[in-house]
Amino acid sequence: MSVPRIIVGVSGGVDSSVAALRLVQQGESVAGLFMQNWADDGSGDCRAEEDRRDAVSVCGRLGIPFHFRDFSQEYWQGVFEHFLAEYAAGRTPNPDVLCNREVKFKHFLDAARELGAEKIATGHYARVAFADGHWQLLRGVDRNKDQSYFLHQLGQQQLSATLFPIGEMQKSELRAVAREAGLPTHDKKDSTGICFIGERDFREFLGRYLPARAGEMRDPQGQRIGEHPGVFYFTLGQREGLQIGGVRGRPAAPWYVVGKDVANNILYVDQDTQSPWLQSHVLHSEVAHWTRGSAPARRFECTAQTRYRQADEACTVNVADDGTLTVEFARAQRAVTPGQSVVLYDGDSCLGGAVIASTDAPLERRIAEQAA
Structure with a gap:
């Protein structure tokens, strides 16, 4: 059997299915790899086995080899333990960001290289380009589906080895392509929520681990x-x-x-959805990660998102000696949440980002002052 040049992360969803399809259509040497990131906890809510079967069917339809890897232990240690610690501290973490950094673009990339592949590909709505001597992470063309926010922790090593075959596509176009190709996932519902919780009740799930x-x-x-x-x-x-x-x-x-x-x-x-207690103009972050390896400058202007699918917000970024950020927004921001990520952009180019540590929201400041 020939060694595939590209290993596609096949999740059993339509996005990764079309990512694999496009590479096959381009004449690439391709194999699929399904990652199991969450061990079945006996609740009946885990869709991993159903997703694996769909991934096998897609690879069969495309005539490409199928591989399986169990990363559930790595996920637990690299993502889930941090997730629980953050919630216990009263913060709201984003496990998708950690999963991409710790599993999909670390352990998955290592597994692909062990199989002899040169590159990996995923079904993310994002793009990679090489310009000015650096690899750039770009937003997906479909701004409603763009996932660069969740990918901002990637660096030059990962970006140089990654393809995003559907980054130029619209979601509506993608489903039509999948249907025309006879892919069994063409009408499969998109997964929602945190991957290991799925459709189940979040409070009940969290209550198993945090009394x-x-x-x-x-x-x-x-x-x-x-x-x-x-x-x-x-x-x-x-x-x-x-x-x-x-x-x-x-x-x-x-x-x-x-x-x-x-x-x-x-x-x-x-009772006010735009309550002044929720508004902030400044946030402070933990140590930032930069997609090209370093900050553009010690102080610069750009746009930012403090949550997924947020519209671009103009801001000024100050980088401290220890790598943390102070981000000042041109207008007040609602519900900027410690534990979530602030992600920085120059047009369509994702510069990087950091975990939000605190803000100048009046109630948050008051609580901090009382605790001091």
């Missing part, structure tokens, strides 16, 4: 509004799941999470 500790819900002025089941179940700006009934003297309007005091187990809520 619930009920506490008070208060408004920003300190008045008791109700009780919460555990501050780590909630994230800033969240509306769902608060289960606040009618509150005497308050309008019949939705409530939103505007602050978390983890030390005192208090969840702060307010």
Whole structure:
């Protein structure tokens, strides 16, 4: 059997299926590799076996070899343990960013090279280009599906060895291509949510690992509004799941999470979706990662996203001696959340990003000052 030049990460979804199809159509020597990143926990909610069968079917349809690797232990140690620690600290982590860095573009890349491949390919909506002596990570052409936000931790080594065959495509076009090629995944529903949770109840899942500790819900002025089941179940700006009934003297309007005091187990809520308590102009980050290996400058202007699918926001970035960032936004930002990532762009080029450590939101500042 000839050694494939490219190993495609086949997930059992339509995106990776078309990524493999396009490479085959281009005459490339290709094989598929399915990564199992989560061990079946007996809940019946894990779709890994169904996805594996679909991946096998796609490879069979395309006439390419199929490989399987179990990365569940690596995922647990490199992604899930950090995920739990962040939630226990009251932050809201993004496991997709870590999964890409620790599993898909580390262990998967290593496995592909062990199989003799030169490059890997995935079904991400992103692009790679080489310019000015560096590899660049570019947004996907379909801005509604662009996944460069989740890929910002990639560096020159990974980008030089990676192909994104569907990065130039629109999602609607992609499904039509899959249908025309007779791929069994052409009408498969897109997966949603965190990969290891899937469609199941998030609070129930998290409760298996982090014991619930009920506490008070208060408004920003300190008045008791109700009780919460555990501050780590909630994230800033969240509306769902608060289960606040009618509150005497308050309008019949939705409530939103505007602050978390983890030390005192208090969840702060307010009724204004644009509550001033949720607004910030400045964020501070942990040590940043740069796709080309270094920052563009010690101080520069660019655009940023503090969450997936957010519109570009103009900002000024200051890089400290220790590699952390201070990002100042031209206009107020809603619900910038510690634990999530701030990702920086120059046009379509992703410069890199960092985990958000803190912001100047008034309630967050007040809680920090009280704890000091």
